[in-house]
Amino acid sequence: xxxxxxxxxxxxxPPPRRAIELAVEALAGGDIVAMxxxxxxxxxxxxxxxxxxxxxxxxxxxxxxxxxxxxxxxEEQALSLCTxxxxxxxxxxxxxxxxxxxxxLPRRPDLAAELGEDDATIGIRCPAHPVPLxxxxxxxPVATTSANRHGQAPLTTAQAVxxxxxxxxxxxxxxxxxxxxxSTVVDCTGEEPKQLRAGPLPWxxxxxxxxxx
Numbered sequence: 045x046x047x048x049x050x051x052x053x054x055x056x057x058p059p060p061r062r063a064i065e066l067a068v069e070a071l072a073g074g075d076i077v078a079m080x081x082x083x084x085x086x087x088x089x090x091x092x093x094x095x096x097x098x099x100x101x102x103x104x105x106x107x108x109x110x111x112x113x114x115x116x117x118x119e120e121q122a123l124s125l126c127t128x129x130x131x132x133x134x135x136x137x138x139x140x141x142x143x144x145x146x147x148x149l150p151r152r153p154d155l156a157a158e159l160g161e162d163d164a165t166i167g168i169r170c171p172a173h174p175v176p177l178x179x180x181x182x183x184x185p186v187a188t189t190s191a192n193r194h195g196q197a198p199l200t201t202a203q204a205v206x207x208x209x210x211x212x213x214x215x216x217x218x219x220x221x222x223x224x225x226x227s228t229v230v231d232c233t234g235e236e237p238k239q240l241r242a243g244p245l246p247w248x249x250x251x252x253x254x255x256x257x
Contacts, residue, residue, distance in 0.1 A: 051206050054080070054217035057174040063217055064175075068183045075214035076100055078191050078205045081115070082173040083144050083224040083244075084198035085191035085205050087213065088115070090183065091157035097187055098158070103212050105194040111160035112187040113146055113167035117180035122168045125185060127152050132254040133232040139253040142172035144227040144244040159187055165233055175219050190226065198226070230254075 054063040067077045071090040076099060078087055087104060089096040091114065101108055116122045119137045123129060126149040133147055151166040159166065168185075171177065180186060190198040191205045199205045202218035228243030230250055237254045239247045 049206055049209075049211045049213060049216065051202055051216040051218055054175050054219045059175050059178050059217075059219065064178045064182055067179050067215055067217055070214040071096070071183055071186065073214075074099065076103055076212070077179075077215045077217065078202070078209070078213050079179065079217040080173060080175050080202070080219040080222045081171045081188075081224075082142070083171070083190075083222065083226055084200060085202070085222050086115075086176075086188040087191050087209075088176075088179070088186040088188045091159055091185070091187040094158075096158075097160075100187065100189065101160075103209070104189050104192075106189060107194070109161050111162045111165070111167065112189055113169060114157070114159070114185045115176050115180055115188050116168055116170050116185045117177055118142075118170055121180065121185055122147075122149075122170065125152060125155060125157070125166055125168060126150055130232055132237050135256060136230065136232070136237070136250065136254055137170070140245060140250070141170035142177065143170070144172070144224065145169065145250070146227045146229040146241075148229065148231040148233060148240065150233055157185075157187070165231075167229065169227055173219075173222075175217055179217075 229241035
């Protein structure tokens with residue numbers, strides 16, 4: 045049987061229930077789903093499904109030493125993935141989530157998620173977009189990466205994602221254009237937060253929120 049890519053309208057807040065259910069089904073089958081976020085379109089896989097993350101690494105052409113970040117529906121899901129969460133990280137979650145901030149934290153030692161070569165840390169983000177929030181609420185945390193081949197510019201529309209990846213992606217959730225900047229990334233595994241990647245949130249604002257009492 046010839047596999048075909050399916051594109052589904054996911055506009056709305058909340059997005060159509062059927063669109064989210066189709067994405068959950070695809071992820072549960074180990075397939076890759078493309079979806080909008082508050083920054084750019086992303087490719088998503090279920091990191092707890094054997095082989096799914098490997099498929100995502102191959103599709104993206106992403107080196108395995110560049111670990112896949114994880115999207116969550118909120119702070120509760122985030123805390124289920126990590127351990128020894130410092131107070132600064134909790135303040136950042138409260139201040140900037142949902143939003144364009146990825147927080148790197150100590151990974152739970154027993155976490156059965158395939159995200160790359162680093163088993164010590166995990167990058168987590170709660171996006172300010174109804175589609176990934178609804179998907180994570182129903183499916184649980186998902187591993188993601190921007191929708192493009194490694195080293196190329198992110199794709200900003202569902203049509204561009206569909207044309208570029210074709211049937212290598214099982215489903216594209218279409219919610220219009222996504223052309224924001226990739227998230228700010230902050231390492232909270234040490235004594236003081238450190239910026240790993242500049243993004244939409246100014247570092248001065250992030251540092252001030254992390255140190256607030």
